[in-house]
Amino acid sequence: MIPTRNYPRYIQRSINALMLQTPALAKGVTLYFFPVGSDITKQQAICDKFLNDPSRKASELLSHSQGASNYRAFFPQVFFFFATYGSLQSLEPPDSDRGGYKYLEAGIWIPTVFEPKDANVLGSHLAMFPYYMFVNTSAPLAVGRELQGWDKEWAELGIPDRAFDADEFSISPVLIKRFSAESYGVEGLLAQFRRVGDRTDADAGLLWTEARAALKAIKRLVFKDMDPWIPGLALSIFGIPVRGLTFTFLKQFRDVRHPHHACYQSGVEATISIREFRGLGTLHGEYELNVTRADSHPLVDQMGLDESTFSRIHGFYAELDFVLHTGFERWRHP
């Protein structure tokens, strides 16, 4: 365990206040997912750079046992996701009595499994690493980054209101196509999923309200019965209980004196648990993915995205309310 520090009180301001302290309730959420082929080696390189190596360096400086993190990429796909939030609101007073935010979010998640270095230690679990995260409102952006380490950036997001009308999804952050002294960072289209062909009643999506049956159908329709086992868990990815999900982050802030160093750096995990499950369904038809190659967002190269899988993508969605729980530091730089 990491020794507890006697941290000072966080000074709440009444303007620009962070009003989304955890636990927080997300209501009226629709999550859309598009699995896209990705090189596991590239995924692992990202996990090592942001999750494993910093924890190893921190643990080498400590006298007490903190244990380095060991997150392993194992799935040959990453998940593009898009989300509409009816509201996100703290469950903790006084913020719970003040109000919440309605917003849009998108990103790319890498599925990983956390494996303790010591084989005798229990604790292997599935953990999503949200490597790219985009949000269209500054409050969830700031709270996500500063509280738990969600590496969110601002973007214009195009997300349909309803799954039935889901013809197009888009992410447009501030991007630079080619880095140079004269390049201008401006909002531009980074990734876009478009439904291919006309929508007909024949290919209408399906919606299940029982989670187990839904997963079974999505495994068949979206993943073509691909069913990799999660190393260390002796479970298939479709065999895990559908109660929630754990996320892992590198939480870090630049040092004002030395901006290429961090004044705080830690590995964080946080979970979401489903409060109300309303349904899981497939999206109608097939989608194609277009990605802009930009020096500021090298999605394809960095994540090893398989461009041959950019057409004929099947998507699925979930409608639910969930609770984002208070997280914990798995390690912290001394």
Added chain:
Amino acid sequence: MIESPPPVYVERVDFSIVPPALLADATLYLFPIPSDIVNQQHLCETILNIPSEGACDFRAVQPFVLLIFARYEKVQKINTPESNYSYPPQPNDGYARFHAAGVSVLIAPSLPKSDEPQIILFPYCTFVDHGASIAGTRELQGWSTETAEIQIADDDPSKGFTFVLTCPAIKRFGPHSIARPERLIHVRNVPEAARGKQVGSPLRHHLSEMWTRALASENQRPLRLALISLKQFPDVAHPARACYQAGVQTIAESFRNEDHRWVALPGKFALEIETADSHPLVAQLGLDVEQFSGLDGFCLRSAQLRVNAGKELWRAP
């Protein structure tokens, strides 16, 4: 006890502007707003002085706060060492163009040192219309920045100037309230007949004198502006506590160049501020709403600013 060296910040391949940074071709509009100095001092105590446990003692020094609207035509990282004041500096990577706005309190330490910057500001609230600036300013300098739609209508001075700031806000707190876009701040030229009590002249004099003194104080060195903030982040396990908390000073320097102009804007201005529970500007700053209709405005044109790495004035253990 030997402190371990700070860890390396794990960089993404992205577009982030870290100091030293150049803010080129900046246009800043400043409106002094009469404000109760007791309210200002209360904010200084709560946010700057008390958390420092005696390390800082900042005093609010003017009976007004500065409402600022700014346009930055080119903001980018530079490679020039901080000791080198030559212009133009060497840029790299790319640049951003954006608008910013905010309200700042003019402060001074109770025991000033001889090398104190000429102007010291406590940026009470900051808004930008460029997403890439949010994380940078919040996480490096500790400014309390949020996104907003910022309109600066200044292309035809004969038609007057208009400044509008719209941001997500909650008008009345409640368990079912949702933040919605609100026109929080609106500044516009007013015709002669519509002017209220004329309060601008003393402030105009104050500000002009302060600026002139600052410019005249040092020959070859740039004008130095210090920004003081509370940089803090909530602890993941105990969000009411801060896993990092420090008082931070950032220095912005103004390159001297021939185009640099400090002018008083023609006419008077009227200010409207929306009352919102999430943004209680009037109540917190003790703004005098009766004086909102006859304000002076100033403009700093063609400014070339450089923001350097800052320093921690204190840091919680």
